[in-house]
Amino acid sequence: MNRTNGGVNLPALRSHNTALVLDLLRGAGAGGISRLELAERTGLTPQAVSKITGRLREAGLAVEAGHRASTGGKPRTLLRLVPGAGHAVGIHLDRDALRAVRVDLAGTVVGERCAAVDLGAGAEAVVRAVAGEVEALVTGVGGEGEADAGATALGSDAKGVAARSGFSRAAAGSLPALLGVGVALPGPLDHTRGVLHRVTGFPEWDGFPLRDALARRLGVPVAVDKDTNAAALGLAVAGERGSFAYLHLGTGLGAGLVIGGTVHRGARTGAGEFGHQVVQLDGPPCDCGDRGCVEALCLAAVTRGDLAEAARVLGIAAGNLVALLDIDLVLLGGRTVTSTPDPFLRGVDAVLDARARRTGEKPVPVRTAPDEVAEGAAQLVLAPLFGRADA
């Protein structure tokens, strides 16, 4: 619960329960959820839920929203999250382009900007550019952002609550109504410190403290993560339950792993290195220096137009993953998959079905998923508010 050490005191307990209720409110969406349902789902008493929701309502984070039909007594009052009470910006920073979105507490996109970037221009220039996009997105210049009139007013309230609830991480000068900025990018990096390791082709980025640089410039908290992890987090928040793997097949092949509802990153943010799983001993050489990696085999098949073989290879690697981790679901994404999903879905499904027949268990379902990396990046900031620890 507490990351550094395991001790739980009363404020921590309060934060935890409050976050839990907020998460359920978010999950219920615009339809709302009653106090008694919240009590059942959390295991707390109805009275405790009343107190917690009372604080949330006072803080402007929740409101009453109609009633459910009576079942013979007083009808349940529905509660709903106030989406506009807080915002976060998520940025998908790729090698040559950038996509930034502003989302509200419910995760709905309320503003979007795209721009070209040149990583070769140096870290400082890119930080400046990214900061500019964030500011434009928040102040509404050039964005599609309507839905702001009330939102900005409530924003500072939301921040106050966040601070009182023990969530906020010392936002200094800062932009109005902005809880923080999440940045997702490829390369290896250190998620906990927000430091980049090696950005392929741009050695000058090695060791650059992106998180702190951006946080100092913007005055709001910043979180940094791998693009595949952000995508997986976004899917988890969007409603995918349990444990799943998001396999992204684009210019490369990577994975984001969600285990028990939380993204698994490993101690060095290295987890999800799926592309260089070896599936053919002494197979063809890969760019990484090893031989027989899935990525090499799969992309080679794609290049020569043999999508069925690409899907079969991907399926075998996915089967390994499913067997090793006993996950519930495989999600496929990335340009290569989304352009022609069917052969990939069929191919991976065939391998997983065959495996299920051998073990006698139900086959693990395979689906496609939109790759909304920027949206997931925004959730890097929102996750702590809703009790989704980023271990």
Place this chain on the structure above:
Amino acid sequence: MNRTNGGVNLPALRSHNTALVLDLLRGAGAGGISRLELAERTGLTPQAVSKITGRLREAGLAVEAGHRASTGGKPRTLLRLVPGAGHAVGIHLDRDALRAVRVDLAGTVVGERCAAVDLGAGAEAVVRAVAGEVEALVTGVGGEGEADAGATALGSDAKGVAARSGFSRAAAGSLPALLGVGVALPGPLDHTRGVLHRVTGFPEWDGFPLRDALARRLGVPVAVDKDTNAAALGLAVAGERGSFAYLHLGTGLGAGLVIGGTVHRGARTGAGEFGHQVVQLDGPPCDCGDRGCVEALCLAAVTRGDLAEAARVLGIAAGNLVALLDIDLVLLGGRTVTSTPDPFLRGVDAVLDARARRTGEKPVPVRTAPDEVAEGAAQLVLAPLFGRADA
């Protein structure tokens, strides 16, 4: 924290903090640990630690044990776990033999029994035999169990505390001083319900509710898990930190995964299916019906005496695992490895080293580990007492 739902109330908070302190006391061993160190490690205030340890001392679970050297003021008083305050029995049930150990709270083996079993004799007969071994072990008949005089007396106290602290799971008639029994066995099974799925070669075991049958007979809580998971849990409790994989190479090849200090089992207790990871597309057929599984390749190499090749194949599969999960350590065990450890250690190490050179990170260490499955099985029972949730 709470498995079913996430809500935390005061009793849950108290249990959690108490378990945390108990875990630190256990980790400190006979040397002991001071109240202030406990406070630092838990993040609680010294006063809170004093209250918690006071309850533990009153319950007979902890005692004062000397003082540390002064650093200019009052010297710190050391506290120590009372190992004899509780016991658990762990059973390693294999195809043809059984090993049962009785351990104290510190995990020290204080009694051991071995016996032949015949799974073909049917579930009821085996349950009867297992129960007999447990009773013999606890009453001290035929065991090497000295160290019992005081232990049994304190036992009932310990149970009282466990109940008061919210740990106990309703032990009815029950054996004296016994907190529970853990059973580890191969085959696929459902850890949460304690039901076996398919025991290879013995179809009549399919669906047998081993946990409940044994619990009803003995009157104490029973936990059931895969042998590799138990072994991994035992290693985690014995002091291995962080995330690691225990690879067991015996008559088959399996793995136990520990991620962030807790055993990862997956929703269907299927995780750790390492032997049938495919590392050679369309490779030689495996007993499982697939082709190119590590287990088949590795064991074939062992059979023809090529241990270097066996180790290389094992290393490549281990490398896949390390890359996918970003774990900190690989531990090797099982008859085949322990009989001639060196070639395996060298072979796996070579593959992981090469991987580390390519990625520019520190290589993941490889070591051998004793396969103490029965000891780990006992920890299935003790784990909840020390706050190690078995999710």
Place this chain on the structure above:
DNA sequence: TGCACTTTGGCAACACCGTTGCGAAAGTGG
């Protein structure tokens, strides 16, 4: 030997958490 100082750890009062007991509010059904 005496005294100042540091550090540990317990006692008592405290703030605040979720819980319990009870009553008001708001429906349904006869």
Place this chain on the structure above:
DNA sequence: CCACTTTCGCAACGGTGTTGCCAAAGTGCA
């Protein structure tokens, strides 16, 4: 119109960790 059911808040309560304070037990210097 009334009995009944169900929801939900107010007030008192028990129990958590926290704070303030002080006794105990060392070290180090005069």
